[in-house]
Amino acid sequence: QVQLVESGGGSVQAGQSLRLSCAASGYTHGSRCMGWFRQVSGKERENIATMNWDGRTWYTDSVKGRFTVSKDNALYLQMNSLKPEDTGMYYCAAKDTSCNFVSPWKWGQGTQVTVSS
Secondary structure, X not given: OOEEEEEOOEEXXXXXXXXXXXXXXXXXXXXXXXXXXXXXXXXXXXXXXXXXOOOOEEEOOOOOOOEEEEEOOOEEEXXXXXXXHHXXXXXXXXXXXXXXXXXXXXXXXXXXXXXXX
C-alpha cells in the first residue's frame, strides 16, 4: 500500500511562496495519477492540482498560474503569490488510474498552510 507524507507547510504572508513536498513509499508503481488536495475549514476537500502518468498537469482555476506541480522521486507543489484564501490543509494524493478516470484517491496526512494578509 502506498504511503504519502507531506511536508513544507507553514505560515506566510500574502504574496509569499511555499513549496510542499510529498514523499511516497510502499508500492508506488500503480500510482498513475498524483495530485494535491486542499481542505478549508467548513468546506469539502478539493482537488486543486494533478499530474498524470504522462506528465500532463491540471490545476483548478483558483490556483492556476500560481501553483505548479512537479516531481522527481517526490511530488512537489510550488505555491507562489499565496493568498489568505489559500489557507487550509494540503494533502498529497495518488490513485491507480489515469487522472481522467474517476477512482478512489489515497491521501497523506496533510500539511497546514496558513496565509495571512
